[in-house]
Amino acid sequence: MKEIDTAKVEQAVLMLLEALGDDPNREGLKDTPRRVAKMYKEVFEGMCYTNDEIAAKFNKCFEDTTTGDLVVVKDIDIFSYCEHHMALMYDMKVSVGYIPNKKVIGLSKIARIADMCAKRLQLQERLGTDIYEVLKKVLETEDIIVVIEGCHSCMTARGIKKVNSKTRTACCKGRFMTNDALRTEFYNLIK
């Protein structure tokens, strides 16, 4: 586990305020570097952990004595930050499907894993792969699909300003890649 250097973040934010031509000592800004550093510590918490460490942290599984039927958790709300602009990615929803290999994971743990992987400077595509990798480790199966939908403020609030554009990505592995019927069943369930 690593730690975020909050003192350095504070220094950097102070410099940023100066670079923007503002006065870091004025009333509204004097605590801003400290506040931003505190916020970054929270919203980038996932940068302190590797995928393996996240898997170890949320490895709460139960034996699955039933059939290995498709399990789906849909519309997990998360926020993340794009690594190209450090801009907020919002209205993000993660849906996960998997086929249990003799064990199932506590449902809240899937949300916690998605949340922790999102608390990094991310690309939406890599976020899906990170969630997949952590789940693969915990569930000991590759039969997993992770679909993410989200808005990127670097697209909606600047540049081409496509306010309503959403990006959808899918990380589709194991039987979800090879079995069309299974994949269709999953997409029907998350509609």
Ligand code: ZN
């Ligand atoms: Zn961006």
